Amino acid sequence: MIIGVPKEIKNNENRIALTPGGTAMLTAAGHEILIEKGAGAGSGFLDDEYAKEGATLIDDAAEVWARAEMVMKVKEPLEAEYVYFREGLTLFTYLHLAAETKLTEALVRSRVTSIAYETIQLPSGGLPLLTPMSEVAGRMSVQVGAQFLEQFYGGRGILLGGVPGVPPADVIILGGGIVGTNAAKIALGMGANVVVIERNAERLRYLDDVFHGRLRTLMSNPYNIANAVQKADLLIGAVLIPGAKAPKLVTEGMVKTMKPGAVIVDVAVDQGGSIETVDRVTTHSEPTYQKYGVIHYAVANMPGAVPRTSTLALTNVTITYAMELAGKGVTRALYGNLPLKLGVNTYQGHVTHAAVAEAVGLPY
Ligand code: NAD
Numbered sequence: 001m002i003i004g005v006p007k008e009i010k011n012n013e014n015r016i017a018l019t020p021g022g023t024a025m026l027t028a029a030g031h032e033i034l035i036e037k038g039a040g041a042g043s044g045f046l047d048d049e050y051a052k053e054g055a056t057l058i059d060d061a062a063e064v065w066a067r068a069e070m071v072m073k074v075k076e077p078l079e080a081e082y083v084y085f086r087e088g089l090t091l092f093t094y095l096h097l098a099a100e101t102k103l104t105e106a107l108v109r110s111r112v113t114s115i116a117y118e119t120i121q122l123p124s125g126g127l128p129l130l131t132p133m134s135e136v137a138g139r140m141s142v143q144v145g146a147q148f149l150e151q152f153y154g155g156r157g158i159l160l161g162g163v164p165g166v167p168p169a170d171v172i173i174l175g176g177g178i179v180g181t182n183a184a185k186i187a188l189g190m191g192a193n194v195v196v197i198e199r200n201a202e203r204l205r206y207l208d209d210v211f212h213g214r215l216r217t218l219m220s221n222p223y224n225i226a227n228a229v230q231k232a233d234l235l236i237g238a239v240l241i242p243g244a245k246a247p248k249l250v251t252e253g254m255v256k257t258m259k260p261g262a263v264i265v266d267v268a269v270d271q272g273g274s275i276e277t278v279d280r281v282t283t284h285s286e287p288t289y290q291k292y293g294v295i296h297y298a299v300a301n302m303p304g305a306v307p308r309t310s311t312l313a314l315t316n317v318t319i320t321y322a323m324e325l326a327g328k329g330v331t332r333a334l335y336g337n338l339p340l341k342l343g344v345n346t347y348q349g350h351v352t353h354a355a356v357a358e359a360v361g362l363p364y
Contacts, residue, residue: 001326002032004068006061007039010075012284014042014307015314017072017093020049022315022322027054031326036064043311065089070325074314076103085110090330092322094118094129097345098359107346108362113330117318119353120343128339129321131178132313137302138182138238141265142171144302145234146190148263148288148295155295156261158233161191168192172232174225174249174274175239176203176217179267183236184215195228220249229254237266237274245272252276260293269298 003026005018016039018026023033033055037047047057058064065071065084073093077085085091085106095116097104107114117129142160149169151157162168171187173180176198187194188211198204199220208217218224229235229250235258239246246268255264255277266278273279277291282298284305289296303310321340324333334341344352350364351357357364 001329002034002067002069003322003326004034004058004064004071005036005039006064006071006073006081007036008042008074009061009078009080012301012304013075014304015074015311016040016043016045017074017314017318018322019043019312019315020045020053020055021312022319023050023055024053025319025323026326029323029327032056034058034064034067036061040311043307045311070322070330072318072322074311076100082106082110085112087111089113090115090325092117092318092325095345097351097353097356101360104346104351104356104360104362108349108351111349112346113344113348114346115321115325115340115343116345116353117343119345119356120321120339122339129314129317129343132317133303133310134178135182136306136310136313137267138179139186140302140306141179141183141236141238141267142186142190142192142234144287144297145171145236145263145265148265148297149233149261151261153288153295154261154290155263156233156259158261160187160234169233170195170231171234171236172197172228173236173238174220175237175268176200176207177238177240179238179240180236181207183238183267184211187234188214192234197225197228222249225249226254226257230257232258233262235262235264235275237264237268237278239268239274240271246274248274248276250275250277255294256292258292258294261295262293263295263297265297267302270300273298 035050035055037057070090076095090113092115146160149155158169160169169192171192171194173196176196194215197218197220204217266273268274278298281300351362
């Protein structure tokens with residue numbers, strides 16, 4: 001199969017859909033890989049590294065799209081890319097179509113087969129192509145939290161791990177899923193006091209087990225949350241109710257009780273945020289604002305700050321599916337692989353994902 005990888009054109013998007021390592025796997029299986037020149041630069045992958053693995057470097061995006069049978073991307077196509085859509089093309093990328101009516105219509109109209117990374121789903125309910133980005137964001141949440149606790153950035157001037165004779169910081173994590181668990185790992189590694197607040201008792205048991213009692217777990221209810229938030233030096237929002245807006249677990253009143261210079265990192269901001277005072281999305285260039293003396297960090301695309309790690313983590317999980325799609329051909333691959341089939345959002349001029357159809361108001 002001919003697989004094209006254009007450069008991402010979304011503002012500040014430095015990831016690329018395929019690493020040189022992934023390219024090597026596909027070319028070894030006999031596939032032809034077209035990489036737009038410079039597409040890997042933002043992640044620190046040079047054109048030569050792709051060429052060495054057998055890829056063909058192409059000068060412009062239009063040619064990549066025109067020659068490829070399947071295009072692999074990171075982010076959803078922007079309007080400038082809709083002109084490349086055509087019947088017979090397969091698009092494999094993060095799409096988030098529920099919020100993209102125009103894009104959905106363009107894909108349907110041009111009869112593109114679009115497979116969304118985020119709707120590929122395992123029988124366990126897990127979303128394997130979203131997990132690595134949650135791992136990145138969870139680990140990063142503590143790193144950025146530690147930075148903004150420094151006095152220079154307006155923080156309380158507290159070192160997460162303390163030092164002998166001086167107590168460590170209190171890190172409160174709301175939600176013990178992928179983000180929360182990864183945040184807990186890093187915070188514990190840095191020597192902080194860590195509390196995870198979760199509503200799922202099974203998950204609390206699991207966390208207690210795997211961390212050998214090194215972190216404290218609390219059942220999620222307003223009483224426990226209010227008490228914990230008061231003491232927090234770093235508060236991390238990491239809850240998710242799949243398909244819904246994040247519940248506002250921390251009220252404005254609770255934020256008012258926080259210590260001056262404490263830091264909130266609301267990772268769940270991409271689902272509306274789990275803290276009432278997180279009333280806007282921030283960016284990597286202006287990541288924080290202050291409210292009631294508390295620093296708020298609400299960047300919705302945290303993995304974008306570490307594109308190399310994120311690109312490597314993404315290819316690690318997409319490559320198996322890409323190999324299957326390329327090896328068997330798209331239609332056969334979809335019939336034989338239920339998780340992959342659940343990834344199909346548009347096919348032969350129809351929306352094929354119920355939630356997307358409902359969200360954009362198109363027939364399913
Ligand atoms: P997950 O499903 O693995 O974990 C969410 C956890 O929240 C679950 O364990 C669930 O039981 C718990 N939860 C739900 N309601 C709760 C409540 N009322 N009280 C306490 N816990 C509750 O999800 P995840 O992969 O960890 O993702 C968490 C959030 O982070 C999502 O909104 C996701 O989109 C977001 N995210 C953001 C970025 C970013 O860059 N900002 C990156 C990756 C993920």
